[in-house]
Amino acid sequence: MAPLRRRRVPADSGYPARLMLEFSPHAGGLAESQTLAISAAAKRMRAEGIDVAPFAAGEPDFDTPDFIKEAGIQAIRDGRTKYGPAAGLADLREAVAARMASTGYEGLTADRTVICTGAKGALYLGLMVILTPGDEVLVPTPCWLSYPKMIQAAGGTSVFVPTSPKDGFTIDPEALRAAITPRTRAIILNSPGNPTGAVQPDEVQAAIGELAVEHDLAVISDEIYEHMTYAPVRFRSFADLAPDARDRTLIVNGVSKAYAMTGWRIGYGAGPSEWVQRMIRLQSHALSGPPDINQLAALAALEGPTDALERMHDTFKQRREIMMQALQKIPDVTCSMPDGAFYMFPDVSAYLDASFEGKPIGDTSTLATLLLEHAHAAVVPGDVFEAPYAIRFSYACGPEDITNGVARVADFLASLKRPATT
Ligand code: PMP
Ligand code: GLU
DSSP states (O other): OOOOOOEEOOGGGSSOSEEOOOOOSSGGGOOOOHHHHHHHHHHHHHHTTOOOBOTTOOSOSSOOOHHHHHHHHHHHHTTOOSOOOTTOOHHHHHHHHHHHHHTTOTTOOGGGEEEEEHHHHHHHHHHHHHOOTTOEEEEEESOOTHHHHHHHHTTOEEEEEEOOGGGTTOOOHHHHHHTOOTTEEEEEEESSOTTTOOOOOHHHHHHHHHHHHHTTOEEEEEOTTTTOBOTTSOOOOHHHHOGGGGGGEEEEEESTTTTTOGGGOEEEEEOOHHHHHHHHHHHHHHTOSOOHHHHHHHHHHHHSOSHHHHHHHHHHHHHHHHHHHHHHTSTTOBOOOOSBTTEEOOBOGGGTTOEETTEEOOSHHHHHHHHHHHSOBOOEEGGGGTOTTBEEEEOOSOHHHHHHHHHHHHHHHHHSBOOOOO
């Protein structure tokens, strides 16, 4: 890329004669989202005819159900092509409030909801309006890669609180407590979680609610994988489990994952009036509400028949078994069965001190690159999720892709030169 031109400014302007183009260390200092970048690389390779196992995909491989598409098409025919309300369509806000009320958020009213550009939009606006530069946010790890970046964009600092595969990635509320400082402003909770698939036990979520009240902290509960929990574990919203913390909690959810609508970009947030109103005001300036067309499709999803949703859920459940069986065959790779989402997060640390063609592997990013190039398996390295010992496999793909792709991963790992064990 050609270097950016420096701007010349008049000598009497009070500015230095030459201005360097500078960027914000917050929003301007971010690296690209690796989940999106690796998935895009895998899609490109597939388009070139290479049989790449799409384990990096953070999206269902199903098509959006027809009745939802039809609602979007009808909205175009009806001329719903103008600016809409900054908070989102009233009918959709009503449907969101009703849906959340039915999962235990009693008394939630539509005026305390906001419709955003994906769940990402709600998370981003939610963080932007509560954080002051220098504020700290407690982020249990492994964590979805965009939380720390959004926190950075808002001028905040992430304080990572590790969980362990040995405990099924369950958060220890006492570890959270120990990480609290006078600058701590919020806690991020994500259950079922990405990248681990872990569902946080009810009592842990209740304890986090108590901690938030005791230390006057805000909570952002990202519940985007609500519809992907596998029996006997069932989903319960943080709003239901920690009612005393509702006046300091933003619940984030959306239609992307449950209804195979990732590209429609509709998510939402619900919480205390003041928090939500400030998000709406920021959205009104920065983005405006999402397109009516997409919101009307999301409304159809929330109000329509649930059979497609159930079918997708059951398919994920079957694939979870297939993926687990395949991963268990790889020597020295350990993985526990996740209760939710559509990811597995096996520990591959036994292979990080191996070498390929004479070069040491060293980290999961290098391993993921080698797997893409040599095993034609797209995975996301744990490095990007603050978990440098694991790699993420999505099972949002067909059973053949799972079996063949994991077999290629197994063969590649078996081909590595590992230090002799004593
Ligand atoms: N939260 C988590 C945990 C996710 O995995 C994703 C995946 N995209 C999102 C939020 C964002 O969802 P959306 O596509 O609706 O913005
Ligand atoms: N959330 C998904 C993932 O983690 C989709 C990609 C993204 O938005 O980051 O892969």
